[in-house]
Amino acid sequence: TMAHSKDLLVLENFIGGKFVPCSSYIDSYNPSTGDVYCRVPDSGKEEVEAAVKAAKYAFSSWSSKSPLERSQILNKLADLIEHDLEAFAQAESKDQGKTITFARTVDIPRAVYNFRFFASSILHHTTECTEMATMGCVHYTSRTPVGVAGLISPWNLPLYLLTWKIAPAIACGNTVVAKPSEMTSVTAWMMCKLLEKAGVPPGVVNVVFGTGAKAGEALVCHPDVPLISFTGSTLTAQRITEKSAPHCKRLSLELGGKNPAIIFDDADLTQCIPTTLRSSFANQGEICLCTSRIFVQRGIYSEFLKTFVAEAKKWKVGNPSDPTVDVGALISKGHLEKVRSYVKKAQAEGARVLCGEGVDSLVLPTGNQKGYFMLPTVIAEVKDESCCMQEEIFGPVTCVVAFDTEEEVVERANSVKYGLAATVWSSNVGRVHRVARRLQSGLVWTNCWLVRDLNLPFGGMKASGIGREGGKDSYEFFTEVKTITIKH
Numbered sequence: 315t316m317a318h319s320k321d322l323l324v325l326e327n328f329i330g331g332k333f334v335p336c337s338s339y340i341d342s343y344n345p346s347t348g349d350v351y352c353r354v355p356d357s358g359k360e361e362v363e364a365a366v367k368a369a370k371y372a373f374s375s376w377s378s379k380s381p382l383e384r385s386q387i388l389n390k391l392a393d394l395i396e397h398d399l400e401a402f403a404q405a406e407s408k409d410q411g412k413t414i415t416f417a418r419t420v421d422i423p424r425a426v427y428n429f430r431f432f433a434s435s436i437l438h439h440t441t442e443c444t445e446m447a448t449m450g451c452v453h454y455t456s457r458t459p460v461g462v463a464g465l466i467s468p469w470n471l472p473l474y475l476l477t478w479k480i481a482p483a484i485a486c487g488n489t490v491v492a493k494p495s496e497m498t499s500v501t502a503w504m505m506c507k508l509l510e511k512a513g514v515p516p517g518v519v520n521v522v523f524g525t526g527a528k529a530g531e532a533l534v535c536h537p538d539v540p541l542i543s544f545t546g547s548t549l550t551a552q553r554i555t556e557k558s559a560p561h562c563k564r565l566s567l568e569l570g571g572k573n574p575a576i577i578f579d580d581a582d583l584t585q586c587i588p589t590t591l592r593s594s595f596a597n598q599g600e601i602c603l604c605t606s607r608i609f610v611q612r613g614i615y616s617e618f619l620k621t622f623v624a625e626a627k628k629w630k631v632g633n634p635s636d637p638t639v640d641v642g643a644l645i646s647k648g649h650l651e652k653v654r655s656y657v658k659k660a661q662a663e664g665a666r667v668l669c670g671e672g673v674d675s676l677v678l679p680t681g682n683q684k685g686y687f688m689l690p691t692v693i694a695e696v697k698d699e700s701c702c703m704q705e706e707i708f709g710p711v712t713c714v715v716a717f718d719t720e721e722e723v724v725e726r727a728n729s730v731k732y733g734l735a736a737t738v739w740s741s742n743v744g745r746v747h748r749v750a751r752r753l754q755s756g757l758v759w760t761n762c763w764l765v766r767d768l769n770l771p772f773g774g775m776k777a778s779g780i781g782r783e784g785g786k787d788s789y790e791f792f793t794e795v796k797t798i799t800i801k802h
């Protein structure tokens with residue numbers, strides 16, 4: 315700790331309504347400069363124990379508040395975050411490497427909206443009731459909060475994804491212990507500073523910072539945490555499933571993807587190309603919903619590829635705080651190396667890299683020479699069996715391949731272990747319905763991408779996850795249901 319300069323941000327855990335220091339810390343970097351940005355508590359069993367205790371203590375009073383009371387508090391918190399939107403956006407951009415424009419227009423507005431949405435949603439649920447007149451019975455269901463919810467989130471959309479869990483959990487009357495990614499903890503810590511003012515009672519929201527192996531696993535293994543909502547990689551989800559099995563925990567798992575875009579020859583390319591560029595490269599390709607396999611029908615393949623590559627080359631890579639920049643820095647040095655290694659593997663297998671990594675030169679501003687930057691990269695002539703077409707790369711890399719028939723493309727699109735999101739481009743309504751129905755994918759966007767109605771289910775099939783989140787789905791996940799029978 316002593317070796318670091320005084321102006322370095324040092325985060326503290328938020329437990330029982332108070333900021334508490336930790337006995338050890340880890341460094342978190344600014345990906346656009348390679349410098350240490352802040353020090354994050356390296357929490358473990360002890361800190362998680364204290365947070366769970368505080369959450370358990372707060373549960374009885376919070377769970378007995380009316381939905382309206384909780385709703386008002388969530389709305390107040392949304393207002394407070396919105397009031398500080400610019401400060402949150404700056405911090406998210408600096409901590410994660412994403413462009414300031416993306417943080418300002420996507421991450422923080424959505425975090426605000428997550429609280430507003432569930433503040434409203436919680437007021438509108440009804441339960442079921444059935445009557446058995448001949449038996450003189452009525453049955454009805456009753457829903458109650460579960461208890462202390464463990465929430466674990468990744469680094470790509472830090473506050474956005476964390477609040478997508480905190481908001482429904484506390485709206486339903488649970489109390490929470492949240493653990494953000496150790497690489498992007500700052501905005502969660504900033505949010506903690508607003509909780510008291512919003513009227514969130516001490517212990518309702520606790521945040522422990524630290525690594526997955528120590529803090530995350532302590533939360534997953536804690537006997538008094540009956541449910542875990544996790545967003546992250548499939549590998550980590552397997553570990554969480556194993557570790558929580560002895561406790562029979564309720565799990566919601568939102569995992570990785572290898573999302574196809576299927577572009578038929580009757581697609582409107584003036585819409586399709588700009589949207590597919592966004593779906594490939596937005597947030598440096600670090601969105602679980604990003605497209606990384608583009609299937610283009612043979613008749614328009616060359617035309618598509620030519621325009622797509624020309625447009626990809628126009629994406630400006632550089633300092634994330636520059637509002638004219640389209641691509642910021644990747645999350646870490648290790649991740650950048652991993653993403654680059656996929657491009658090398660593709661080349662070694664005989665694929666053609668048409669632009670980006672290893673082909674074009676990347677010129678960076680003086681202050682960003684040590685940042686983790688990479689150009690948007692388009693690869694063609696990749697075999698379906700290649701790791702670039704099978705594994706999640708999670709960077710600004712996309713593969714473009716040709717197909718002939720509807721039957722063939724559905725089979726190829728489904729031939730990966732993942733099943734999160736897909737886009738289908740065609741002006742033939744019948745085809746759009748047929749293909750959407752046959753794709754093994756939790757979300758299918760036709761002639762658009764990333765348009766979300768939070769009322770509807772979000773989540774993946776196959777290795778992309780278990781469970782769904784959304785208005786009704788999150789309500790069901792974060793409550794216990796009971797069937798009660800009354801005989802007169």
Ligand code: NAD
Pocket residue numbers: 466467468469470471475493494495496524525526527529530531534545546547548549550551553554568569570571601602706708734773774778779
């Ligand atoms: P990750 O699995 O490495 O980490 C996610 C979180 O889990 C972090 O907070 C981490 O500290 C924690 N963690 C790690 N090991 C743990 C363990 N053993 N026990 C408990 N917690 C542990 O994922 P990441 O690299 O941070 O995020 C990228 C991944 O997230 C990608 O695969 C991406 O597709 C996925 N993702 C999915 C969605 C979705 O909604 N489906 C959204 C965003 C990101």
